[in-house]
Amino acid sequence: MTSHASRSNPRRILLLGTHGQYNIGDELLLETFLHELGDDHDYVINTYDRADTAARLGDRYLYTLIDTARDRWSLLRHLWTSELVVFAGGSILKELSAATRRPRYATLLMIWAVVLGARLAGRTPIAMLNIGVGPLRTRRGRLLARLILASVSFVTVRDAASLEMCRRIGAARRVRPSTDAVFGVSPRWLRGGDDDRVDASGPWRIALNLNHDVEAPELWDAAMRALSEALTVLAAERSIELHLLPMQSRGKEHDDATVLRAFARSLPGVPIVEHAPEDHRDVARIISSCDVVVAERLHALITASKLGIPVVPLIYDTKVREISHQIGAVDRAVDLSVPFSADAVLGPLRRIAATPRETREQQQSAVDRLTVRAQQDFGRVRAWISARTA
Numbered sequence: 001m002t003s004h005a006s007r008s009n010p011r012r013i014l015l016l017g018t019h020g021q022y023n024i025g026d027e028l029l030l031e032t033f034l035h036e037l038g039d040d041h042d043y044v045i046n047t048y049d050r051a052d053t054a055a056r057l058g059d060r061y062l063y064t065l066i067d068t069a070r071d072r073w074s075l076l077r078h079l080w081t082s083e084l085v086v087f088a089g090g091s092i093l094k095e096l097s098a099a100t101r102r103p104r105y106a107t108l109l110m111i112w113a114v115v116l117g118a119r120l121a122g123r124t125p126i127a128m129l130n131i132g133v134g135p136l137r138t139r140r141g142r143l144l145a146r147l148i149l150a151s152v153s154f155v156t157v158r159d160a161a162s163l164e165m166c167r168r169i170g171a172a173r174r175v176r177p178s179t180d181a182v183f184g185v186s187p188r189w190l191r192g193g194d195d196d197r198v199d200a201s202g203p204w205r206i207a208l209n210l211n212h213d214v215e216a217p218e219l220w221d222a223a224m225r226a227l228s229e230a231l232t233v234l235a236a237e238r239s240i241e242l243h244l245l246p247m248q249s250r251g252k253e254h255d256d257a258t259v260l261r262a263f264a265r266s267l268p269g270v271p272i273v274e275h276a277p278e279d280h281r282d283v284a285r286i287i288s289s290c291d292v293v294v295a296e297r298l299h300a301l302i303t304a305s306k307l308g309i310p311v312v313p314l315i316y317d318t319k320v321r322e323i324s325h326q327i328g329a330v331d332r333a334v335d336l337s338v339p340f341s342a343d344a345v346l347g348p349l350r351r352i353a354a355t356p357r358e359t360r361e362q363q364q365s366a367v368d369r370l371t372v373r374a375q376q377d378f379g380r381v382r383a384w385i386s387a388r389t390a
Contacts, residue, residue: 085114093111132319185306210314
């Protein structure tokens, strides 16, 4: 257990999420919630790598870190001593796919144990904020999700599919529709305080993110061939530069960096710039230097849209399909769960290149609405926390 900083009479909040697994999107969610909830609380944060999380957070907040895998007794103790339990975003109420190589109900059972422990500890208020719900393909999975949601005091979901799933399992009564929490922060904060991008002459810069954990792994190789063909054709039409943008560069067998390097070998004639971002600030700066982002990862797409960079979503699961709808990018999205040709990628890229201003304005209009919603919801959350810890 690791502690940092000190303040007088802070509220103790147990903040739970998927931290310390070297996924920049998950770490961005953690920093977003800390930034929005404020530095006047005493946070207890779970993590799979305390040293990594401590290095990322520094001494900006008062917090204690507990090891998700090893400090189960510490987690139980903090369930008894915390004033609130907050699940901070992410796809948490779901059945795991075979690609994760983990039991289907592992996440649901772990969350159910935490919720039950909080209730046994003295009816500690529980919030699940800006979460994703689903996929829940089995009767057992839907039952577990319904039991969990029935025990939670405050729930917001990040997309329409999550809300519909809550309705389907009979658990929508106290669920509020929202969006991803990251829409609530400013572009300047995402960049770490850096100034906005400055357009420069030169090749058309494409940031590419790939994630191997797809719902249809049998289609992966064909999808990569179609993507490679599309970029090869585009490179023959105009000068391009491909920027490799991994959101997870370690911690699992097929991390983004490994997959991107392998893909780059299929493009011998295309200039490649390999990046190794450490955090969301690095990601934002890379994206700000590009003209378009082609990505699977949810928070690569959200970061790009917040920074005003057009996106081509590569849909590999429900959350990316939903974000494509939210930011008005459905007509530019490519679904990796069905076979597609190079033209499916070339078409959106050509349209963006031909009408960059119109694409940016249309996307920005949707992002502005999502930003207002996220900021309003954080205001409600702060009021809810104050009312329960006064």
